[in-house]
Amino acid sequence: MPCYRCGARQTDPVRGASPWKRGVRRETQVLICPDCQRLHDLDLEACGTCGSTALICRLGEVECRACGSVRLARADAFVGSDAMAGSGAPPGLSAEVEAALNRVLGRA
Numbered sequence: 001m002p003c004y005r006c007g008a009r010q011t012d013p014v015r016g017a018s019p020w021k022r023g024v025r026r027e028t029q030v031l032i033c034p035d036c037q038r039l040h041d042l043d044l045e046a047c048g049t050c051g052s053t054a055l056i057c058r059l060g061e062v063e064c065r066a067c068g069s070v071r072l073a074r075a076d077a078f079v080g081s082d083a084m085a086g087s088g089a090p091p092g093l094s095a096e097v098e099a100a101l102n103r104v105l106g107r108a
């Protein structure tokens, strides 16, 4: 996955942790390269509990890596995300998840 902002490709670090940062933007997991991390207009989602932008977006949920709080991703952005496209989940399951999300969001 390239940097969402400048499109740079991630290179594997020789050792240790990658300097690239993960975040969530518009309910989508994104990677930010070391250069773009210095900018202050990254437009990343922030945790509603602690304000951290160290978030992980996975199947229908956004988890904060700083404080561990989890919230549901917004359904409209969640449907058609990479997570769904690549998961191979049966259609019935995704419909069920979407219905559950709609209930939570009051759209039913």
Ligand SMILES: [Zn+2]
Pocket (backbone or CB within 6 Å): 003, 004, 005, 006, 007, 008, 032, 033, 034, 035, 036
């Ligand atoms: Zn970048």
Ligand SMILES: [Zn+2]
Pocket (backbone or CB within 6 Å): 047, 048, 049, 050, 051, 052, 064, 065, 066, 067, 068, 069
């Ligand atoms: Zn948090």
